[in-house]
Amino acid sequence: MRSAHSSLTLSRIAACTLVAVAMLSACGSKDKPEAGPGAAGAKMPPPQVGVITTKFQQVALETELPARVEAIRTAEVRARVNGVVLKRLFTEGSMVKQGQSLFQIDPEPYQAQLSAAQASLGRAQANLTSTAATVERYKPLVEAQAVSKQEFTNAVAAQKQAEADVNSAKAQVRIARINYDYANVYAPISGRIGRALVTEGALVSAAEATQMALIQQTDNVYLNITQSAAELQRLRKDAGAKGIGSAVPVTVVLDDGTVMAQKGKLLFSDITVDPTSGQVTLRAQVANPDNALLPGQYVRVRLAQAELPSGILVPQQAVTRGGPNGDTVLVVGADNKPTPRTVKIGSQNGDDWVVTDGLKEGEKVMVDGFQKLQMLPPGTPVQPVAWTPVGAPAAPAAPAAGGAQAAGGAQAAAGPAATRQ
Incomplete structure (x- = not known):
């Protein structure tokens, strides 16, 4: 009796085991992706990356140089007679007119x-x-x-x-x-006057020419620029000794990176080199209607000093600078595979780098989509699309790729629904 019961129990266990194996096999076959282009597990399309097509053009070789702001006119208000100051007749830091009374000496x-x-x-x-x-x-x-x-x-x-x-x-x-x-001290020029350097009751002297105040005209300012003579020669050498005249625009960059809307102009470039510093002095002038630039302030200026007859402009974000192999870009070849390429950078031109060597006309250089390649093996093909700068109208998306992705998504959604049914 016990033997028959044991045999029945073993038979039930074996049957349950077979059912469990069959159910696991069925689940595994349902989870396995089906073959075919419309299946949910179909191969993903290559990632889209933004590219530009290179072309040769005549470009200006720009440099960014340090500069100091200087008032276009400066007048030191000094005593011309001896005496005691009775009154100060102006507000410190205000604008004064030429001939305006500033101090009254006894x-x-x-x-x-x-x-x-x-x-x-x-x-x-x-x-x-x-x-x-x-x-x-x-x-x-x-x-x-x-x-x-x-x-x-x-x-x-x-x-x-x-x-x-x-x-x-x-x-x-x-x-x-x-x-x-x-005895009545007048403003010699119009401009902004600083703080009073003497107070009421102070004794001023004509012999010592006591300074009483300082007036500066800052509606236009000078920019005194210094540049290494060696760097200037290198720029002109890269351009084939074709320099640019003095009437070139100058862009002013403030300490915080803000680019001023007003463009200045280069007035002259010194013809001698400072023997102690090896630098050349340049002077530019820029309008300063809002007094954003103050005398003595440190700024940086961008100006073109030579012209390259044939160069290629590449957005700055497309170039990796200072790598072990120098400056590099990713070039998308005919097989749509991005390949690193070492290039030679001449100078800056606005938001672009001027490439003087390493690229040919008509090549596709990656500008956007680098993050999409981080998880992919080297040599993975990409889908190049024309890069659109920030603020420019976006290029229309390709309808074929969008339709395929939509169809694939619909079929993927239908798969679980059919399974649940």
């Missing part, structure tokens, strides 16, 4: 000197009137020999001396008036 001593000079002039003029009358009175008397010729000569000399005294007195009056006017 005018009393100069008013007294002017009055004394005017009195001396009056005395000299009275003396001239007297001597002139004497000469007129002596003229007929000399002819009648009532007065000696010596007396007449002395009278004429006295008249001329009186005329000289009048002229000297007039000059003294003029000097006294100038000094009196200098």
Whole structure:
């Protein structure tokens, strides 16, 4: 009896095992992807990457150089007479006009000197009137020999001396008036005035030319640029000794990387090299209506110093700089496989690098989609599409690829639904 029961139990276990194996096999066959182009597990299309097609063109070789801002006009307001400052007549940091009164120095001593000079002039003029009358009175008397010729000569000399005294007195009056006017300190130019360097009650001196304030015109500013002479020669050598004239635009870049909207212009390039630093000085001028640039400020400028007859422009994001093999780009070949290529960078041109060697015309250079290749083995084919810069209208998507992906997605969605049914 026990033997028959044991046999029945073993038979049931074997049957359950066979059922379980059959169910696992059925599940495995359902999960296995079906063959065919529309199956959910079909091979994924190659990743799309943005590319540009290279072309030769005449480009300007730009450089980015350090520069210091300098006011286009600067005037130091200094004392021209001695005295005590009575008033400050301007607001520090404000705009002032040429001829505007800035300081009032005590005018009393100069008013007294002017009055004394005017009195001396009056005395000299009275003396001239007297001597002139004497000469007129002596003229007929000399002819009648009532007065000696010596007396007449002395009278004429006295008249001329009186005329000289009048002229000297007039000059003294003029000097006294100038000094009196200098007691009121005026703005020599229009511009923005800084802080007052003297206060009310301070004693200023004409002999020491005490500086009282500083006025600077900053609606236009100079940019004093320095550049290595060796770098300048290299640029011109790369361009085949074809330089650019002085009338070239200059782009100003602030410390935080902001590019100013106003473009400047190069005024001149020095013809000598500083023997102590080996640098050449250049000067540019740029409009500064909002006073974004302050005198003494450090900025960087971009300017073209030579022209390359035949160069290729490549977006900066397409170039890997400073690698073990130098500067490199990824070139998509005819087989749609990206391959690294070493290139030679000439200079910067806006948001592009100027490639002077390493590329041919008509080649496709990758600009976007690098992150898609990180998880793929080298040599994986890609689907190149024309790269669209940021802010430009996007290129329309390819309908064939989109339709295939949509169909594949629909079939993939239908698969689980059919399984569930």
